[in-house]
Amino acid sequence: MWRIGRAALVLNRRQHTRLFSASIPGPCIVHKRGADILHDPWFNKDTGFPLTERDRLGLRGLLPPRIISFEQQYERFMESYRSLEKHTRGAPTNVVSLAKWRILNRLHDRNETLYYRVLIDNIEDFAPIIYTPTVGLVCQNYGGLFRRPRGMYFSAKDKGEMMSMIYNWPSPQVDMIVLTDGSRILGLGDLGVQGIGIPIGKLDMYVAAAGMNPQRILPVMLDVGTSNQKLLEDRLYLGLRQPRLEGEEYLSIVDEFMEAVHTRWPKAIVQFEDFQMKWAFETLHRYRKRFCMFNDDIQGTAGVALAGLLGAVRAQGRPLSDFVKQKIVVVGAGSAGIGVLTMAKQAVSRMAGNNEMAANNPFWLLDKDGLVTKDRKNIDPAAAPFARGFGLGEIDGLGEGASLVEVIKKVKPHVLLGLSGVGGIFNEEVLKAMRESDSARPAIFAMSNPTANAECTAADAFKYTGEHIVFASGSPFENIKLGNGKIGHVNQANNMYLFPGIGLGSLLAGARSISDGMLQAASEW
Ligand SMILES: NC(=O)C1=CN([C@@H]2O[C@H](COP(=O)(O)OP(=O)(O)OC[C@H]3O[C@@H](n4cnc5c(N)ncnc54)[C@H](O)[C@@H]3O)[C@@H](O)[C@H]2O)C=CC1
Numbered sequence: 382m383w384r385i386g387r388a389a390l391v392l393n394r395r396q397h398t399r400l401f402s403a404s405i406p407g408p409c410i411v412h413k414r415g416a417d418i419l420h421d422p423w424f425n426k427d428t429g430f431p432l433t434e435r436d437r438l439g440l441r442g443l444l445p446p447r448i449i450s451f452e453q454q455y456e457r458f459m460e461s462y463r464s465l466e467k468h469t470r471g472a473p474t475n476v477v478s479l480a481k482w483r484i485l486n487r488l489h490d491r492n493e494t495l496y497y498r499v500l501i502d503n504i505e506d507f508a509p510i511i512y513t514p515t516v517g518l519v520c521q522n523y524g525g526l527f528r529r530p531r532g533m534y535f536s537a538k539d540k541g542e543m544m545s546m547i548y549n550w551p552s553p554q555v556d557m558i559v560l561t562d563g564s565r566i567l568g569l570g571d572l573g574v575q576g577i578g579i580p581i582g583k584l585d586m587y588v589a590a591a592g593m594n595p596q597r598i599l600p601v602m603l604d605v606g607t608s609n610q611k612l613l614e615d616r617l618y619l620g621l622r623q624p625r626l627e628g629e630e631y632l633s634i635v636d637e638f639m640e641a642v643h644t645r646w647p648k649a650i651v652q653f654e655d656f657q658m659k660w661a662f663e664t665l666h667r668y669r670k671r672f673c674m675f676n677d678d679i680q681g682t683a684g685v686a687l688a689g690l691l692g693a694v695r696a697q698g699r700p701l702s703d704f705v706k707q708k709i710v711v712v713g714a715g716s717a718g719i720g721v722l723t724m725a726k727q728a729v730s731r732m733a734g735n736n737e738m739a740a741n742n743p744f745w746l747l748d749k750d751g752l753v754t755k756d757r758k759n760i761d762p763a764a765a766p767f768a769r770g771f772g773l774g775e776i777d778g779l780g781e782g783a784s785l786v787e788v789i790k791k792v793k794p795h796v797l798l799g800l801s802g803v804g805g806i807f808n809e810e811v812l813k814a815m816r817e818s819d820s821a822r823p824a825i826f827a828m829s830n831p832t833a834n835a836e837c838t839a840a841d842a843f844k845y846t847g848e849h850i851v852f853a854s855g856s857p858f859e860n861i862k863l864g865n866g867k868i869g870h871v872n873q874a875n876n877m878y879l880f881p882g883i884g885l886g887s888l889l890a891g892a893r894s895i896s897d898g899m900l901q902a903a904s905e906w
């Protein structure tokens with residue numbers, strides 16, 4: 382056995398350390414032989430095994446005789462990918478995107494070292510496939526696309542068993558977990574167990590952007606049922622066929638999972654992802670002092686948005702301290718919108734002091750019922766701190782439920798930021814109203830995902846508001862040709878620019894918890 386182990390160590394260490402230097406992998410000892418190695422994507426080198434390794438690992442005769450190097454395999458993969466692109470030109474976007482996802486996913490399932498190499502080298506091309514927008518499509522079609530499991534699934538039926546189940550995961554060490562309950566997948570609603578695609582995509586970004594060791598990451602689905610009737614009736618649905626658990630029953634499942642994880646891996650960081658708003662806030666408050674965890678939709682999004690808002694101040698040629706004078710309209714009072722406002726408010730209070738903030742509230746929040754004010758009935762406690770009408774500087778003549786166009790015309794905001802999940806809500810009228818903005822370079826951030834849920838397209842924003850805008854979107858858009866050789870630059874405002882850094886920084890620092898200050902620092906640097 383030891384000989385086999387030593388052979389495998391030599392076999393993998395060079396490539397592993399080259400690729401994944403952030404979380405040092407340590408010795409890679411494989412206890413497998415023969416076909417088991419070929420079927421293990423972590424150790425498999427396909428036709429790349431040299432003869433000596435074929436002898437030592439019992440692989441002789443299990444592969445064609447010709448040895449194809451890692452570099453040649455890389456070329457071969459990229460050639461088939463480019464050929465797929467060529468042959469699907471003109472086909473519907475969804476068909477092409479899913480075909481691209483399939484070819485990448487097959488490689489992921491077969492040879493992880495090669496998969497992450499091509500992903501890292503081609504991240505700009507592949508991020509929209511393994512992450513938003515295509516990952517949304519993958520989640521929607523997960524039942525039909527499913528071939529091999531990836532990650533772990535804990536369901537409501539596993540109550541009382543999680544502490545032993547966690548030991549079924551084959552890797553001895555886990556640093557980073559992305560956890561979802563599938564209740565709000567991007568702007569696509571409750572996708573139940575099909576939401577597992579999101580933790581997988583997010584963790585791929587951890588490997589590609591932060592250099593995390595792929596053997597130490599774990600995507601997790603907490604399946605507590607679904608409220609999506611269509612899925613419950615779908616014969617291919619792979620999750621629990623029961624209504625989503627609520628209240629204490631729900632929390633007891635999450636509690637049990639968190640205890641189990643931290644019993645086996647006390648230092649593991651857990652990223653909560655795409656939980657519906659009430660559980661997003663509840664679980665963040667419940668666990669953030671006890672475990673090293675954060676909620677990406679509330680905190681990661683806030684960090685990225687704040688970085689973008691500060692960038693928009695710079696783009697106007699003004700000092701950063703002018704951030705306190707920016708009038709910001711946020712559309713969407715969910716976990717993401719409230720998260721952004723909370724962090725922006727902290728930044729303003731820090732820069733200008735609480736008194737200034739109270740006297741001159743620069744934020745307007747709208748949800749599906751329009752402007753949120755103190756007159757809102759049954760106001761969500763999370764939205765209450767941002768309801769207009771409490772402070773001195775808030776008498777702006779805008780009543781409860783005022784429409785977005787009314788708000789923009791009255792306020793003339795510097796920033797219009799969408800986290801509503803409603804595609805096209807920044808329509809022609811809204812975007813034209815932004816022409817009256819008090820900013821020399823009005824910022825329009827259409828942050829909802831995937832692409833069809835973006836509040837507006839980049840083309841419409843430049844067309845209706847003007848060429849001088851600063852535009853960012855949650856899912857990528859192409860830059861816009863404005864004529865006369867000018868380009869309308871499209872930025873991406875997505876928490877993917879922050880969460881890999883939060884996880885990596887917390888891991889390297891050995892942080893016991895993740896504070897607001899850490900997130901503020903991440904966005905301001
Ligand atoms: N770019 C990024 O990094 C991120 C983008 N998002 C996106 O933000 C969107 C919202 O996410 P969450 O806040 O978690 O969802 P959520 O479901 O918690 O909140 C949605 C909010 O939008 C409001 N809304 C719905 N229809 C509206 C309308 N017609 N007008 C105005 N407001 C309306 C709702 O009242 C609710 O307050 C999703 O599409 C998600 O993909 C979320 C996190 C990160």
Ligand SMILES: CC(=O)C(=O)O
Pocket residue numbers: 513566567568655677678829830855875876877
């Ligand atoms: C990007 C992301 O986390 C979301 O759309 O939910």
Ligand SMILES: [Mg+2]
Pocket residue numbers: 567654655677678
């Ligand atoms: Mg999310």
